[in-house]
Amino acid sequence: xxxxxxxxxxxxxxxxxxxxxxxxxxxxxxxxxxxxxxxxxxxxxxxxxxxxxxxxxxxxxxxxxxxxxxxxxxxxxxxxxxxxxxxxxxxxxxxxxxxxxxxxxxxxxxxxxxxxxxxxxxxxxxxxxxxxxxxxxxxxxxxxxxxxxxxxxxxxxxxxxxxxxxxxxxxxxxxxxxxxxxxxxxxxxxxxxxxxxxxxxxxxxxxxxxxxxxxxxxxxxxxxxxxxxxxxxxxxxxxxxxxxxxxxxxxxxxxxxxxxxxxxxxxxxxxxxxxxxxxxxxxxxxxxxxxxx
Amino acid sequence: xxxxxxxxxxxxxxxxxxxxxxxxxxxxxxxxxxxxxxxxxxxxxxxxxxxxxxxxxxxxxxxxxxxxxxxxxxxxxxxxxxxxxxxxxxxxxxxxxxxxxxxxxxxxxxxxxxxxxxxxxxxxxxxxxxxxxxxxxxxxxxxxxxxxxxxxxxxxxxxxxxxxxxxxxxxxxxxxxxxxxxxxxxxxxxxxxxxxxxxxxxxxxxxxxxxxxxxxxxxxxxxxxxxxxxxxxxxxxxxxxxxxxxxxxxxxxxxxxxxxxxxxxxxxxxxxxxxxxxxxxxxxxxxxxxxxxxxxxxxxxxxxxxxxxxxxxxxxxxxxxxxxxxxxxxxxxxxxxxxxxxxxxxxxxxxxxxxxxxxxxxxxxxxxxxxxxxxxxxxxxxxxx
Ligand SMILES: Cc1ncc(C[n+]2csc(CCOP(=O)(O)OP(=O)(O)O)c2C)c(N)n1
Ligand SMILES: [Mg+2]
Numbered sequence: 309x310x311x312x313x314x315x316x317x318x319x320x321x322x323x324x325x326x327x328x329x330x331x332x333x334x335x336x337x338x339x340x341x342x343x344x345x346x347x348x349x350x351x352x353x354x355x356x357x358x359x360x361x362x363x364x365x366x367x368x369x370x371x372x373x374x375x376x377x378x379x380x381x382x383x384x385x386x387x388x389x390x391x392x393x394x395x396x397x398x399x400x401x402x403x404x405x406x407x408x409x410x411x412x413x414x415x416x417x418x419x420x421x422x423x424x425x426x427x428x429x430x431x432x433x434x435x436x437x438x439x440x441x442x443x444x445x446x447x448x449x450x451x452x453x454x455x456x457x458x459x460x461x462x463x464x465x466x467x468x469x470x471x472x473x474x475x476x477x478x479x480x481x482x483x484x485x486x487x488x489x490x491x492x493x494x495x496x497x498x499x500x501x502x503x504x505x506x507x508x509x510x511x512x513x514x515x516x517x518x519x520x521x522x523x524x525x526x527x528x529x530x531x532x533x534x535x536x537x538x539x540x541x542x543x544x545x546x547x548x549x550x551x552x553x554x555x556x557x558x559x560x561x562x563x564x565x566x567x568x569x570x571x572x573x574x575x576x577x578x579x580x581x582x583x584x585x586x587x588x589x590x591x592x593x594x595x596x597x598x599x600x601x
Numbered sequence: 602x603x604x605x606x607x608x609x610x611x612x613x614x615x616x617x618x619x620x621x622x623x624x625x626x627x628x629x630x631x632x633x634x635x636x637x638x639x640x641x642x643x644x645x646x647x648x649x650x651x652x653x654x655x656x657x658x659x660x661x662x663x664x665x666x667x668x669x670x671x672x673x674x675x676x677x678x679x680x681x682x683x684x685x686x687x688x689x690x691x692x693x694x695x696x697x698x699x700x701x702x703x704x705x706x707x708x709x710x711x712x713x714x715x716x717x718x719x720x721x722x723x724x725x726x727x728x729x730x731x732x733x734x735x736x737x738x739x740x741x742x743x744x745x746x747x748x749x750x751x752x753x754x755x756x757x758x759x760x761x762x763x764x765x766x767x768x769x770x771x772x773x774x775x776x777x778x779x780x781x782x783x784x785x786x787x788x789x790x791x792x793x794x795x796x797x798x799x800x801x802x803x804x805x806x807x808x809x810x811x812x813x814x815x816x817x818x819x820x821x822x823x824x825x826x827x828x829x830x831x832x833x834x835x836x837x838x839x840x841x842x843x844x845x846x847x848x849x850x851x852x853x854x855x856x857x858x859x860x861x862x863x864x865x866x867x868x869x870x871x872x873x874x875x876x877x878x879x880x881x882x883x884x885x886x887x888x889x890x891x892x893x894x895x896x897x898x899x900x901x902x903x904x905x906x907x908x909x910x911x912x913x914x915x916x917x918x919x920x921x922x923x924x925x926x927x928x929x930x931x932x933x934x935x936x937x938x939x940x941x942x943x944x945x946x947x948x949x950x951x952x953x954x955x956x957x958x959x960x961x962x963x964x965x966x967x968x969x970x971x972x973x974x975x976x977x978x979x980x981x982x983x984x985x986x
Contacts, residue, residue, distance in 0.1 A: 342801065342804075343801050344801070345671075345799050345801065347667060354810065355810055358806055358808075358809040358810055359809070359810060359812060360809040360810060360811045360812070360815050361809075361815070363806035363809060365804070365806050366804055367801065367804050368798075368799040368800055368801060368803075368804045368805060368807075369799075369804070369805075369806045369807070370667070370670055370799055370806075370807040370808050371807070371808035371809070371810075372663060372666055372667075372690070372693050372697070372808055373663070373689060373690065373693055375659070376659060376660065376663035376666075376690065378660075379655065379659070379660035379663030379664050379667070380663045380664070380666055380667035380670075381667060382653060382655070382660070382663075382664050382667065383623060383625070383653070383663065383664035383665055383666060383667025383668035383669075383670075383671075383675070384667040384668065384670070384671055384799060386623045386651035386653050386664065386667075386668050387622060387623055387651070387667065387668035387669075387670075387671035387672075387673040387675075388671065389651055390622035390623055390649075390650065390651050390668075390673055391622070391671070391673065396801075397801055414656060414657060414659075414660075415656070415657075415659070415660050415663065417656065418655055418656030418657070418660055421656070422653070422654070422655075
């Protein structure tokens with residue numbers, strides 16, 4: 309971050325070089341502004357930003373457990389309503405992909421269904437990174453993680469990503485969006501929009517993890533952009549259950565360009581059939597969301 | 602005002618008097634009536650509070666963690682399986698030093714599935730840092746909830762408090778209770794004023810992670826707060842008496858133990874049955890008594906030693922067992938008492954698991970067996986094969 313720029317998420321935390329989640333969290337919070345209270349699940353973000361007695365957070369921030377940020381945020385929102393000050397304050401619940409799509413899904417579903425006025429942000433680095441790169445429900449197809457390793461009998465993670473945005477949208481909530489740190493302005497615009505809407509909102513931000521994805525730490529933005537440009541990470545908005553906006557792709561890139569710089573896909577780079585299988589996922593997205601401009 | 606109320610209703614009314622701003626609820630027998638009654642109280646406009654119908658007990662505890670962290674007095678209740686599902690959050694609440702009150706309507710743990718009473722659920726949280734108060738009757742259940750907020754919010758304590766009341770026996774039993782007057786409760790219980798809270802005017806980070814340089818100090822502080830609670834709890838009971846005119850609460854209650862040769866130690870509603878049995882046996886000239894543990898956590902070691910050190914034969918009667926060892930209260934108490942003063946024998950008994958009937962006869966059986974060989978973990982009331 310350039311020196312002299314004001315932020316509510318201070319530098320000096322212990323995130324890895326090139327951490328996409330640190331960038332994402334700063335963008336989200338600086339867009340939300342000081343009148344914000346955050347409930348954070350356990351995970352990389354929580355650990356690298358709050359090593360006692362230091363903290364990176366310039367707003368009221370609470371961490372309780374791995375799977376309950378949505379419920380803690382629900383309690384915060386209820387308290388603010390009781391105090392009659394909810395309208396002045398943004399409540400954000402935030403978590404990683406594992407804390408969102410797997411262990412925290414029930415609490416999130418409850419939060420969405422109950423209609424709390426909360427923005428839930430999932431920082432999707434596509435594995436349980438804080439515990440050392442294990443597979444989650446949002447780990448992509450054929451990705452190499454420590455619990456989905458390729459081998460004689462395995463090509464890596466056997467399943468595609470859980471369709472979390474659709475699952476969130478199926479709750480009939482007013483606003484669901486996907487974003488990427490590769491498109492910071494788009495991300496900020498979506499945070500702003502989400503916070504202007506009353507009720508539960510779900511935002512899923514693609515955040516590359518150089519350590520877990522095994523790419524060079526100076527490639528975070530490029531990789532994030534490539535994921536969008538090849539159709540593997542469509543940037544969409546779903547309002548009241550209906551797809552309302554997609555980021556159209558002017559020139560669609562082959563998935564290979566995205567996969568190649570990442571060690572987590574190294575094992576399939578010499579297997580054209582497998583690359584084709586991943587390309588198929590991108591093609592389906594392009595078709596399904598109408599990404600072609 | 603004296604009223605004839607179901608235990609759950611009485612507790613709901615007591616909670617109302619404490620004016621919580623957020624209540625989270627999830628159904629589980631035999632706790633459910635409490636939150637149902639509170640839902641109605643709020644629906645009728647008798648209490649201004651946010652009532653959050655959560656999707657699990659894990660979230661029930663998490664919601665009140667979040668709301669109390671904003672400085673808003675909060676409440677929830679549970680039993681049994683719900684209690685176990687909460688337990689990760691319960692440890693966390695205590696560690697975060699968030700003042701809260703919850704009711705545990707005590708119920709057995711599955712398997713086998715049982716909706717009936719024992720105290721195995723709350724016992725599993727004895728190492729959590731929560732203060733645990735066990736009510737003998739519905740009057741105590743009412744009084745303890747009101748005292749619990751005052752204990753929990755005391756700045757030398759800042760630990761959550763659970764009021765444990767035997768499921769069905771108390772929660773579904775109707776008794777006459779003297780309901781405290783609202784204005785007097787206001788006098789007794791000042792508004793909740795949390796210093797380290799989530800407040801945009803003074804941003805703080807709560808729940809930071811601690812490396813080995815800090816963790817142990819945080820846990821030591823919890824232990825010290827528990828020590829403080831041993832002083833605060835009796836003080837709160839005294840203040841309660843000054844305002845409401847009745848003694849209720851504290852650490853232990855001794856019943857006819859001054860000259861006793863045999864004393865049973867127990868917690869919760871069973872104490873009522875033991876007292877009646879003691880009266881009958883005393884009428885026959887037997888020197889027996891009962892020591893009620895009101896505050897199980899923090900453990901009132903000194904009060905227990907003072908009460909029992911000259912009692913030759915002590916029995917601990919419990920509705921929970923640390924499987925593979927003995928009843929938990931027995932093992933703790935034995936370590937403290939044995940070898941002090943004239944106490945030469947201390948036996949442990951497990952009784953009333955999963956709602957097994959507890960009769961005066963079974964209490965007499967316990968008194969009768971005390972002069973025989975010491976037993977560490979004898980199950981009372983098992984069916985003959
Ligand atoms: C109940 C529970 N289970 C497991 C863990 C261990 N754990 C802590 S963080 C974490 C990984 C978090 O992954 P994710 O939510 O994707 O966030 P990331 O670290 O990748 O940002 C795990 C498994 C825990 N703290 N609590
Ligand atoms: Mg992750």
